[in-house]
Amino acid sequence: MRQQLDYVLRTVEERGVRFVRLWFTDVLGFLKSFAITPAELESALEEGMTFDGSSIQGYSRVQESDMLAVPDPNTFEIVPWRGDDAPVARMFCDIQNLSGEPFDGDPRYVLKRNLDRARDKGFTFYTSPDMEFFYFRSAESPEPLDHAGFFDLTHGDMVSDLRKQTILMLEAMGIPVEYSFHELGPSQHEIDLRYTDALTMADNVMTFRLIVKQVAQSQGVYATFMPKPIQGAFGSGMHTHLSLFEGDVNAFHDPGDPYGLSQVGKHFIAGLLRHAGEITAVTNQWINSYKRLIIGYEAPTYVCWARNNESALVRVPIPKRGKESSTRIEFRSPDPACNPYLAFSVMLAAGLKGIEEGYDLPPEATNNIYEMTPEERHAEGIGSLPQSLAEALEIMESSELVAETLGEHVFEYFIKNKRKEWSEYTAYVTPFELDRYLGTL
Amino acid sequence: MEPLLVFPDPPPPLLAQTLDLAGHPWKAVSNAAVAAQSEPTDGWAGAVVCAEDDTEAAFGICRSLRKRDATVAPTLLLISGAQLGELELREDLFDDFCLSPFHPKELEARLRHLFWRNGKGTRPEIVEYGNLVLNLETYQAALGRKPLDLTYMEYELLKFFATHPVKVFTRAQLLSRVWGYEYYGGARTVDVHVRRLRAKLGEEHANLIQTVRSVGYRFGQARLPGSRSESTEPVDDA
Numbered sequence: 001m002r003q004q005l006d007y008v009l010r011t012v013e014e015r016g017v018r019f020v021r022l023w024f025t026d027v028l029g030f031l032k033s034f035a036i037t038p039a040e041l042e043s044a045l046e047e048g049m050t051f052d053g054s055s056i057q058g059y060s061r062v063q064e065s066d067m068l069a070v071p072d073p074n075t076f077e078i079v080p081w082r083g084d085d086a087p088v089a090r091m092f093c094d095i096q097n098l099s100g101e102p103f104d105g106d107p108r109y110v111l112k113r114n115l116d117r118a119r120d121k122g123f124t125f126y127t128s129p130d131m132e133f134f135y136f137r138s139a140e141s142p143e144p145l146d147h148a149g150f151f152d153l154t155h156g157d158m159v160s161d162l163r164k165q166t167i168l169m170l171e172a173m174g175i176p177v178e179y180s181f182h183e184l185g186p187s188q189h190e191i192d193l194r195y196t197d198a199l200t201m202a203d204n205v206m207t208f209r210l211i212v213k214q215v216a217q218s219q220g221v222y223a224t225f226m227p228k229p230i231q232g233a234f235g236s237g238m239h240t241h242l243s244l245f246e247g248d249v250n251a252f253h254d255p256g257d258p259y260g261l262s263q264v265g266k267h268f269i270a271g272l273l274r275h276a277g278e279i280t281a282v283t284n285q286w287i288n289s290y291k292r293l294i295i296g297y298e299a300p301t302y303v304c305w306a307r308n309n310e311s312a313l314v315r316v317p318i319p320k321r322g323k324e325s326s327t328r329i330e331f332r333s334p335d336p337a338c339n340p341y342l343a344f345s346v347m348l349a350a351g352l353k354g355i356e357e358g359y360d361l362p363p364e365a366t367n368n369i370y371e372m373t374p375e376e377r378h379a380e381g382i383g384s385l386p387q388s389l390a391e392a393l394e395i396m397e398s399s400e401l402v403a404e405t406l407g408e409h410v411f412e413y414f415i416k417n418k419r420k421e422w423s424e425y426t427a428y429v430t431p432f433e434l435d436r437y438l439g440t441l
Numbered sequence: 442m443e444p445l446l447v448f449p450d451p452p453p454p455l456l457a458q459t460l461d462l463a464g465h466p467w468k469a470v471s472n473a474a475v476a477a478q479s480e481p482t483d484g485w486a487g488a489v490v491c492a493e494d495d496t497e498a499a500f501g502i503c504r505s506l507r508k509r510d511a512t513v514a515p516t517l518l519l520i521s522g523a524q525l526g527e528l529e530l531r532e533d534l535f536d537d538f539c540l541s542p543f544h545p546k547e548l549e550a551r552l553r554h555l556f557w558r559n560g561k562g563t564r565p566e567i568v569e570y571g572n573l574v575l576n577l578e579t580y581q582a583a584l585g586r587k588p589l590d591l592t593y594m595e596y597e598l599l600k601f602f603a604t605h606p607v608k609v610f611t612r613a614q615l616l617s618r619v620w621g622y623e624y625y626g627g628a629r630t631v632d633v634h635v636r637r638l639r640a641k642l643g644e645e646h647a648n649l650i651q652t653v654r655s656v657g658y659r660f661g662q663a664r665l666p667g668s669r670s671e672s673t674e675p676v677d678d679a
Binding site: 003004006007008010011014015073074075076077078080124126171172174175176194195196197200245248 | 579580581588590592593594595596612613629630633636637639640641
């Protein structure tokens with residue numbers, strides 16, 4: 001530990017870093033940041049920095065509002081976008097109460113707590129999300145970049161420049177990527193983050209969202225992770241590939257099984273399926289999230305699994321020959337506007353529950369789920385994902401699994417905050433209603 | 442920094458205290474067999490042998506350190522004024538001596554000087570491989586003139602690779618030698634960090650770290666170009 005601190009202090013000195021940004025995440029998944037000078041760094045690393053938590057979503061407490069942000073020296077990185085003359089560095093923080101106890105409302109702590117549970121069972125949890133997002137001309141309206149005449153750059157130049165810069169910056173921050181260009185939605189893109197342990201990945205998702213937005217802004221455009229910005233077009237998902245390892249053995253893999261899946265893998269999927277409804281409010285936390293989870297846009301709507309069905313909730317990709325150990329499952333409902341710490345926590349918890357209880361894996365879904373009548377689906381035991389935030393919250397509220405996973409503090413805050421959002425929404429008269437009703441009723 | 446070998450076990454309290462204050466890690470040994478057993482992987486940084494109580498045993502240790510293929514250097518002998526005659530014909534067994542009772546500052550100065558002469562210690566330790574340069578003193582790594590922005594563990598892994606070029610290491614070896622403790626990442630951590638390092642080294646230098654299929658990783662060029670079972674392709678297990 002001492003050596004890590006030395007490394008950070010020495011690097012700050014050698015590189016002439018002027019400011020160190022301390023990053024943490026509120027309960028809703030927004031990145032929070034404050035800067036300290038190198039002079040404050042040593043004591044920040046050793047004792048933490050006191051800050052007022054009352055203005056942070058989900059941190060407020062009646063009794064006390066002061067808390068400590070303790071930087072994690074493992075996450076120290078020079079931030080590449082400020083130029084070399086006055087480099088800026090960042091570190092993710094763990095939040096503690098003044099007494100030095102981890103703060104229950106800190107999403108990073110929630111994830112750490114759940115990873116510890118997995119580790120007690122001998123598992124390391126790896127995730128690899130596919131991040132989808134849109135570029136628009138501004139935050140004012142979802143206007144794609146595809147229209148010609150935008151500044152003096154053509155669309156193609158602009159996009160390839162955005163892409164190049166984003167990838168270079170991600171790699172400079174130690175986030176290796178695979179890029180795939182999307183034509184499904186206008187101006188929609190997908191960048192796949194290569195797998196790593198879930199804690200680092202949650203940090204990476206936070207960094208990723210910032211970098212994508214910053215690069216876009218530097219080119220005078222706007223990037224958004226809103227799940228469904230354009231009606232009638234594909235939404236943005238965060239399909240997340242999950243795997244558990246025991247040591248360096250892939251716990252999901254069994255060469256003798258026709259699906260290549262071990263019992264552990266099957267129980268894990270069964271856990272995800274059985275608790276899918278309960279965790280959806282966390283993986284899809286906005287009212288708009290549910291505009292994406294509809295039929296016809298490759299987003300999952302039914303709770304089922306399949307090997308090669310883009311609409312199944314859980315997909316088991318067939319590993320390439322010779323790469324059998326890359327057996328993993330893909331959970332397709334989350335969207336990129338989730339809080340990654342909490343989303344990874346509930347996915348892990350649902351899967352682990354399946355392993356603990358030895359849930360049986362239902363049969364693979366056939367391709368014609370959409371043609372089945374509701375009765376037929378019911379007979380096959382195929383349920384639906386919640387269709388609105390309100391429904392998702394209702395299911396979550398009675399879930400012991402989610403309460404336990406998030407901890408009382410986050411669980412209560414989350415429900416309260418989201419209920420408020422929903423009640424504001426219900427009071428809103430939408431363009432849909434005006435279009436449809438004003439002229440006829 | 443590797444520890445100094447110290448004889449006898451336990452060493453005189455003032456010696457232990459002086460070494461601690463000067464920031465030298467050390468390990469006490471009672472005889473040559475223990476010295477061989479408890480030798481760190483990268484060898485002893487040097488030796489401080491106190492001959493006051495048992496002169497014969499002390500010279501025995503010195504001799505055993507000199508006899509090996511890779512001699513332990515430097516060796517500093519602590520000896521009382523009455524024993525000075527014993528040094529005759531044993532000049533080859535030590536690099537310097539210090540009269541005991543010693544002054545802590547003198548012992549420290551002699552050690553520093555010995556290390557300097559042996560190319561260890563106070564001069565910045567620089568590891569170079571091609572145009573990759575690591576300054577072990579300041580924890581800075583650079584490719585050509587361009588500094589690399591690394592996290593602590595990325596730096597530690599690169600340092601390990603650069604100081605052990607060409608050898609092939611398994612993931613388990615890297616995990617125990619570089620991380621040395623249980624980590625959130627588990628065994629796959631090595632792959633993840635190699636990938637991150639490659640990304641930061643950039644396309645041109647990414648193949649400095651080579652994947653040796655179904656074994657592990659190797660840094661730098663193999664001695665036998667064209668040998669089988671090697672690949673510069675990153676193996677993607679995800």
